[in-house]
Amino acid sequence: MLASQWLAHTLIIALAAEAAAQGTEWRTLPNMSIPLGEVASGLLQDAAGNPQLLVIGRFSGVSHPFNPQTMILNLSSSTWYRGADRLHVGDHHTADVVGNKLYVAGGFSDNASGKLQIYDPIKDAWTLGAAPPVNSGAAASAVLGRSIYYCGGVLNGDQARGPPTTACARYDVDAGTWVNISSMPYAVHHASGGSDDQRYFYVFGGRSSNGNTPFGPVGYTQRYDTITDEWDADLPELPVGRGGMGPAIYLDGRFHIFSGEVRCGSAGIVCPDADTGLTSTGVYTRIDRYDPPSGTWDLAPSPGILVPRHGIYPVLGQAPPAEVALSSRQVVYVCSGGTREGYSPTALCDYMLGGAPPAPVVSSFPLPFASPSSSSPPLDFRSGSGSSAMPPTTKPSTPPAEGFPAVSSPGAAQPVLGDKGFDGQSRSGDPRAALDPYPSPAVSKRAPPSPDAPNSSQGGYAARATTMSCRWLLAAGMMMVFVSSLF
Numbered sequence: 001m002l003a004s005q006w007l008a009h010t011l012i013i014a015l016a017a018e019a020a021a022q023g024t025e026w027r028t029l030p031n032m033s034i035p036l037g038e039v040a041s042g043l044l045q046d047a048a049g050n051p052q053l054l055v056i057g058r059f060s061g062v063s064h065p066f067n068p069q070t071m072i073l074n075l076s077s078s079t080w081y082r083g084a085d086r087l088h089v090g091d092h093h094t095a096d097v098v099g100n101k102l103y104v105a106g107g108f109s110d111n112a113s114g115k116l117q118i119y120d121p122i123k124d125a126w127t128l129g130a131a132p133p134v135n136s137g138a139a140a141s142a143v144l145g146r147s148i149y150y151c152g153g154v155l156n157g158d159q160a161r162g163p164p165t166t167a168c169a170r171y172d173v174d175a176g177t178w179v180n181i182s183s184m185p186y187a188v189h190h191a192s193g194g195s196d197d198q199r200y201f202y203v204f205g206g207r208s209s210n211g212n213t214p215f216g217p218v219g220y221t222q223r224y225d226t227i228t229d230e231w232d233a234d235l236p237e238l239p240v241g242r243g244g245m246g247p248a249i250y251l252d253g254r255f256h257i258f259s260g261e262v263r264c265g266s267a268g269i270v271c272p273d274a275d276t277g278l279t280s281t282g283v284y285t286r287i288d289r290y291d292p293p294s295g296t297w298d299l300a301p302s303p304g305i306l307v308p309r310h311g312i313y314p315v316l317g318q319a320p321p322a323e324v325a326l327s328s329r330q331v332v333y334v335c336s337g338g339t340r341e342g343y344s345p346t347a348l349c350d351y352m353l354g355g356a357p358p359a360p361v362v363s364s365f366p367l368p369f370a371s372p373s374s375s376s377p378p379l380d381f382r383s384g385s386g387s388s389a390m391p392p393t394t395k396p397s398t399p400p401a402e403g404f405p406a407v408s409s410p411g412a413a414q415p416v417l418g419d420k421g422f423d424g425q426s427r428s429g430d431p432r433a434a435l436d437p438y439p440s441p442a443v444s445k446r447a448p449p450s451p452d453a454p455n456s457s458q459g460g461y462a463a464r465a466t467t468m469s470c471r472w473l474l475a476a477g478m479m480m481v482f483v484s485s486l487f
């Protein structure tokens, strides 16, 4: 019957829309044996090709402020084990995988700044590579081909008052050498580096403040052209300027920028803020997505990140081998990180599903803002290669001013770990906290989230309207089924 076919069709459309409105889908992995913060991660393979997720970072143990452990999750057996300790046990490193080796560059603490540390999972051994010409911590990096691009960070790893740098370099993995490349237009640290795997290295957001501080959040989108050695920083900005998101993950043809951190009570920052998905503890629920061909931003559907946190290091990979039903899916692994602004480690490990549209799931996570509108691009992997079309440009930006006005005290309720100086440090119980005699400088070079930036709550309202109309359609469809069953 035509009528029943039409009804079935309507119902399928309504159900599919309802499923899509369910939002990002996450799965949890076993906790790490100890909590870490300010981490770096990478996906490697053991000798038999089993995927191994490596996590290194900072630990606030009573007896040792650092955790030297290389924590590795065997994704084939779902068990954590410990790899060899790295040579410079710092934090805020970058980490990139090329040819089944992990290249860990820069960082804070333990002379990690200005070092390249290389891990070989087959030998379970670390070696030092050529020193990066950019000596910094909390830099941004990404891989294109067999090169690692490394930009910015806090100069000399000086957490107390090192300035952010514009300096950038490229590491040629085969030659084992670095070369300087054109500097970024804007100096940032704690920014989100990512590559489209084709031509461009992006640096999203970050902070413009001095030292390892959570002040001066910016939303700059800076794009490096690996062919022309030129930068374009006149691209649409990350809608909510912030730092601490880890790398930008190129998934399903869009860059994904996860959660992140600001200092509650600093200039223009009020926690919580449902409009931006900012929690009461200064971290974000939001995952911003950037579509390179159109140069547009949107939000991943609610709930966004499963557990809002910063100092994370999202890693793109395949679903764990044991999850046979997910074998075709790309996923993003997110382990550890702080659930509050400042140093606040966790042992959590989870992953977000990408690839095919998610099946309906029931999420108990609170929804501070709703899903984006139905105008989202299709979810086919790598649909937007970004290789040809150029994003539209926006305003001409004023060059960054030197120096930063002071800001009033944070004022917000402080996390359990005590008064914080650097965002990676707690003053109490950390011997190196004595390094922090400087009142934290503040404020961004440009007004942080620009008023003309897309307003996340507007997307939210649109999405709520879409969801409601889908529910209405579903109800209408069911009513028609009921009515037709009477005949």
Ligand SMILES: *[C@@H]1O[C@H](CO)[C@@H](O)[C@H](O)[C@H]1NC(C)=O
Binding pocket: 046, 047, 048, 050, 074, 075, 076, 077
């Ligand atoms: C990872 O787990 C698989 C499956 O249990 C096992 O065969 C392999 O040896 C493990 N790899 C390591 C490095 O432990």
Ligand SMILES: *[C@@H]1O[C@H](CO)[C@@H](O)[C@H](O)[C@H]1NC(C)=O
Binding pocket: 110, 111
């Ligand atoms: C860091 O390097 C300096 C100068 O080379 C050295 O004196 C110091 O002992 C090093 N610190 C650590 C923790 O390795």
Ligand SMILES: *[C@@H]1O[C@H](CO)[C@@H](O)[C@H](O)[C@H]1NC(C)=O
Binding pocket: 133, 134, 135, 167, 168, 180
């Ligand atoms: C590369 O840039 C750094 C600053 O980031 C500078 O100190 C160094 O001299 C440069 N190297 C060359 C070969 O130009």
Ligand SMILES: *[C@@H]1O[C@H](CO)[C@@H](O)[C@H](O)[C@H]1NC(C)=O
Binding pocket: 031, 035, 345, 346, 347, 348
């Ligand atoms: C995993 O870690 C989180 C926080 O770090 C904790 O709340 C949770 O209870 C842990 N889960 C297990 C099974 O230990």
Ligand SMILES: *[C@@H]1O[C@H](CO)[C@@H](O)[C@H](O)[C@H]1NC(C)=O
Binding pocket: 275, 451, 455, 456, 457, 458
């Ligand atoms: C975003 O939209 C909401 C609701 O319309 C409004 O209250 C808020 O002021 C807007 N924020 C910005 C930055 O435009």
